[in-house]
Amino acid sequence: AATKLASAEKLMYFCTDQLGLEQDFEQKQMPDGKLPVDGFLLCVDVSRGMNRNFDEQLKFVSNLYNQLAKTKKPVVVVLTKCDEGVERYIRDAHAFALGKKNLQVVETSARSNVNVELAFGTLVQLVDRSRGKAKIVPYFEALKQQSQQIAAAKDRYEWLVSRVVKSHHELWPNAARKMQPAPEFQDYVYLEGTLKAKKLFLQHVQRLRQEHIERRRRAYLALLPQALDALVPDLDEIDRLSRSKAEKLLEAKPDFSKWFVVLEETPWDAGERADEVGGERIPFDLLETPAAEQLYEAHLEKLRNERKRAEMRRAFRENLESSPFVTPGKPWEEARSFIMNEDFYQWLEEPVYMDIYGKHQKQLIERAKEDFQELLLEYSELFYELELDAKPSKEKMGVIQEVLGEEQRFKALHKLQAERDALVLKHVHFVYHPTKETCPSCSSCVDARVEQLLSARFPRPPQPRGAPGEAGVDRINLVILGKDGLARELANEIRALCTNDDKYVVEGKMYELALRPIEGNVRLPVNAFQTPTFQPHGCLCLYNSKESLSYVVESIEKSREAAAAAGRRDGHAAQLPLTLVLVNKRGGGIGGGVGGVEGGETLQSLIQQGQQIASKLQCVFLDPASAGIAYGRNINERQMGQVLKGLLEAKRGLG
Numbered sequence: 253a254a255t256k257l258a259s260a261e262k263l264m265y266f267c268t269d270q271l272g273l274e275q276d277f278e279q280k281q282m283p284d285g286k287l288p289v290d291g292f293l294l295c296v297d298v299s300r301g302m303n304r305n306f307d308e309q310l311k312f313v314s315n316l317y318n319q320l321a322k323t324k325k326p327v328v329v330v331l332t333k334c335d336e337g338v339e340r341y342i343r344d345a346h347a348f349a350l351g352k353k354n355l356q357v358v359e360t361s362a363r364s365n366v367n368v369e370l371a372f373g374t375l376v377q378l379v380d381r382s383r384g385k386a387k388i389v390p391y392f393e394a395l396k397q398q399s400q401q402i403a404a405a406k407d408r409y410e411w412l413v414s415r416v417v418k419s420h421h422e423l424w425p426n427a428a429r430k431m432q433p434a435p436e437f438q439d440y441v442y443l444e445g446t447l448k449a450k451k452l453f454l455q456h457v458q459r460l461r462q463e464h465i466e467r468r469r470r471a472y473l474a475l476l477p478q479a480l481d482a483l484v485p486d487l488d489e490i491d492r493l494s495r496s497k498a499e500k501l502l503e504a505k506p507d508f509s510k511w512f513v514v515l516e517e518t519p520w521d522a523g524e525r526a527d528e529v530g531g532e533r534i535p536f537d538l539l540e541t542p543a544a545e546q547l548y549e550a551h552l553e554k555l556r557n558e559r560k561r562a563e564m565r566r567a568f569r570e571n572l573e574s575s576p577f578v579t580p581g582k583p584w585e586e587a588r589s590f591i592m593n594e595d596f597y598q599w600l601e602e603p604v605y606m607d608i609y610g611k612h613q614k615q616l617i618e619r620a621k622e623d624f625q626e627l628l629l630e631y632s633e634l635f636y637e638l639e640l641d642a643k644p645s646k647e648k649m650g651v652i653q654e655v656l657g658e659e660q661r662f663k664a665l666h667k668l669q670a671e672r673d674a675l676v677l678k679h680v681h682f683v684y685h686p687t688k689e690t691c692p693s694c695s696s697c698v699d700a701r702v703e704q705l706l707s708a709r710f711p712r713p714p715q716p717r718g719a720p721g722e723a724g725v726d727r728i729n730l731v732i733l734g735k736d737g738l739a740r741e742l743a744n745e746i747r748a749l750c751t752n753d754d755k756y757v758v759e760g761k762m763y764e765l766a767l768r769p770i771e772g773n774v775r776l777p778v779n780a781f782q783t784p785t786f787q788p789h790g791c792l793c794l795y796n797s798k799e800s801l802s803y804v805v806e807s808i809e810k811s812r813e814a815a816a817a818a819g820r821r822d823g824h825a826a827q828l829p830l831t832l833v834l835v836n837k838r839g840g841g842i843g844g845g846v847g848g849v850e851g852g853e854t855l856q857s858l859i860q861q862g863q864q865i866a867s868k869l870q871c872v873f874l875d876p877a878s879a880g881i882a883y884g885r886n887i888n889e890r891q892m893g894q895v896l897k898g899l900l901e902a903k904r905g906l907g
Contacts, residue, residue, distance in 0.1 A: 253319040257287040291326040291375045298341040299333035306341050310348060317352065326378030328356050330371045334391040335361040359391035365443070367394045402443050409440035409449065413456045420461035424450050465521045472534045473543055479511035479534060480551040487555040498548070499539060512536045557599075564599045565608060572612045580620040581667030584609050620664045621675060625692045627661040628679045635683045652676065670744060677748030685889075690751060727764045728756075728899060731781050731828075734794030735803045738835060739769035742794060749889055758896045765896075774807045774814075781811050781828070790829040790899035793871070795862065796836065804832070805865055829902040830871035831895055834862050872898065 264280045264287070296313055298306075313329075320327050329349050331342060342359065349355045358374055360367040373386045389397070416430050428450075431437040441449050483505045484490050490498055502508055513533040520535035538544050568591070572578050577590035584606050596605060628635075634652050656662040665672040682690045691697035732739040732746075746767060750756050756765045768786055772779040781788050793808070795801040808830070859875050866873035874891065 253292075253316070253323060255289045255323050255325060257282070257289065259287075260284075289323075289325065290379045291328070292320050292323075293328055293330050293371060293375060294320065295330045295332050296345050297333055298331045298338060298345060299336040300338050300341075306338075306344070310344060314348065317355075321352075326375060328358060328371060328375045328378065331357060331359045331391075333361060333363075334359045334366070335364050335395075337391070356388060358388055359394075361391065361395070364395060364398065366391060366398050370394070405436075405440045405443050406452070408436040410452060410456070412436040413453055417453065417456055417460070420457050420464055422457060424453055427453055469521070469538070469543075471532070472538055473547060475511075475532065475534055476538075476544060476547050477551060480548065483507060483511065484551075485555075487552070487559055490552065491556075495545070495548075499536075503536075509533075561599050564596060565604075568596060568605055568608055569612065572609065578609075578612070578616070579667065580613070580616045580664055581671075582613075617668065617671075620661070620668075621671070623661040624665055624672065624675055625679070627656065627659055628676065629692075631656060632683065635680055649673075649676075670740060674744040674747045677745060678750075681748050726761075727766060728790075728896060729766045729768070729786055729788050730896075730899070731788045731791040732767060732769045732794065733771075733774075733791055733804055733807055734769075734835070735771050735800050737771070738794040738796065738800065739771045742792065742833075742835065743767045743769045746892060749892055756892075756896065758893055758900065763896070763900075770807070774810050780814075788828060790831070790895075790902065792895065793830055793832045794835045795832070795858075796834065797858070798861065801858075801861055801865060805869075808869060829899055830869055831898070832862055832866045832869070832871055832873045834858055834873075834875040 259282055262282055263274070264282050270277050294313060294317060297309070317327065317329075329345065331337065331345050334342070337359075346357055349357045356374055356378075358367055358371040360371055362368055367389065370386060370388065374388060377383045377386050412431055412434050413427075417427050428437075428446075437449070483502055484498075490501065493501065502512070503514075511534060514536045518535075518537040520537055539548070571591050575587075575591050578587050587609070591609075592605065634655060653662075662672075678690070679692070682692060687699070691699070730746075732743050734742065746765070747754065750765055754765050755762050757763075766786065768781075768788065770779045770781070774780065777783075781791070791808075793804040795804050862875065863873050872895075874895075
């Protein structure tokens with residue numbers, strides 16, 4: 253209870269943890285060895301102590317207080333260890349203070365750092381009345397506030413650690429030095445201490461390391477299916493092997509070291525070895541993990557499924573080849589119900605079968621066309637009576653169909669009548685113009701083969717670039733516009749003038765001729781002049797009546813309007829070369845009428861109307877009468893050559 257102390261060259265305070273280590277901590281000595289006492293903190297332990305009677309302690313505290321009161325110095329009662337406090341002891345201590353005049357009580361816990369500063373602050377306020385009066389907060393309320401403050405400080409500190417520490421190789425001294433200036437670090441260390449700050453740092457580093465290992469593991473597992481595909485792609489090799497034998501088989505593969513690495517110490521992710529695994533190769537001991545085992549089983553299942561799907565494809569092809577319901581040209585929708593079963597649907601999607609069916613149909617059609625070509629050669633006498641450069645009339649075509657109709661090779665193309673008619677027209681052209689270009693055997697033609705052999709044995713000197721007969725084959729894209737079957741019929745006639753691979757010779761040079769017949773509304777995408785794969789170079793506009801002529805005019809205008817609305821800079825549709833043709837339809841005169849008259853229209857009136865429209869559209873006009881074309885034929889080889897020659901000149905001009 254002394255108010256004046258004297259102890260020269262003594263430390264003003266120290267902690268028992270500092271005994272023997274005093275030089276390692278900040279030292280403050282009593283000034284001049286003398287220290288006046290301005291107030292007292294009277295500490296009362298309210299925890300349950302061993303072999304200690306609280307009533308006797310309180311009696312001692314009461315006697316001590318009486319001595320302190322005589323000094324006239326401020327006194328504050330401090331209840332310590334409230335984190336382990338006994339409720340009765342705390343209540344009795346408050347009752348003791350209430351019996352004294354203006355004796356204030358502060359509940360504290362040094363371990364939890366609750367109200368410690370408040371105890372000293374309360375005493376300072378009593379010593380220096382000019383200071384504001386401190387608000388005394390009960391222990392549990394102060395503990396709640398302290399917990400909230402610590403939680404907020406912890407969140408801010410963890411955010412700081414995550415921002416500063418990006419590598420799991422980071423060490424605490426270096427990280428602490430980086431974070432030292434940050435208030436988030438200072439606040440947390442002040443509240444919780446350096447050891448807890450270091451503990452949170454180590455937890456963060458461990459989390460980074462686990463994330464690093466997990467990323468590596470996912471990368472290895474993602475690579476494992478590729479390794480299995482490369483090393484063991486054959487099901488028969490591994491289907492019945494145990495896991496250990498499968499691993500030995502992998503190790504024996506020549507490319508094993510390209511995909512895997514065998515480590516001396518396992519597992520691969522233990523200790524620091526997770527960072528020592530070189531390159532992108534998979535640690536071999538990873539195969540022992542459940543995730544890798546699942547991938548291995550998935551690889552086996554994939555190989556089994558692939559084999560089953562291959563078997564289904566083979567069975568489906570066999571079914572196609574043996575089915576009497578699959579005939580050339582039969583659509584998939586008509587054949588599906590006869591050739592599909594539940595097993596097929598279970599293993600493969602319908603588009604796969606449709607693709608196989610399409611390829612099979614292509615082979616069927618090619619064989620059927622070859623067989624039909626042989627049939628035409630066998631009945632060549634049917635075509636000897638035709639006029640030169642003439643197309644068979646309706647009556648003659650009827651005779652040909654009647655003679656060939658009972659032949660199975662003729663019936664096989666009943667779903668492909670347009671192609672069958674085109675083959676007949678090509679055969680007619682071949683009969684009267686038997687050249688290698690018109691030969692049904694195409695590249696297998698003897699003339700063509702002889703030329704190939706001669707050119708291989710005796711190569712010709714190179715010709716100047718652009719000289720006639722150069723090897724390159726250009727392409728001509730031709731739109732054929734006409735309603736009521738006119739476009740399709742003329743397309744067949746033109747194909748008959750071409751070689752079997754749709755080549756046509758103009759002025760000694762061979763061109764690939766692509767035809768696009770259009771007979772509907774040109775505003776629909778299916779009837780558009782231009783498509784992503786078809787850029788037209790010209791258009792043949794066909795008519796045989798006033799109605800078909802109106803259709804041509806409306807279609808050209810719609811096409812030009814669509815091009816203008818789309819804002820095409822090249823203006824291709826507007827500049828497209830046009831040729832207007834008055835045509836005959838198979839079966840009689842113009843438009844299928846008799847004597848060249850349909851609905852009161854005369855041939856001369858149709859020619860005049862065509863000439864007027866051609867002048868309006870600024871295009872070439874052709875009519876059969878002026879060209880000397882017989883009824884039943886729309887265009888001859890000379891006229892076709894003139895049309896294509898004009899298109900080539902226009903094409904070069906646009907280029």
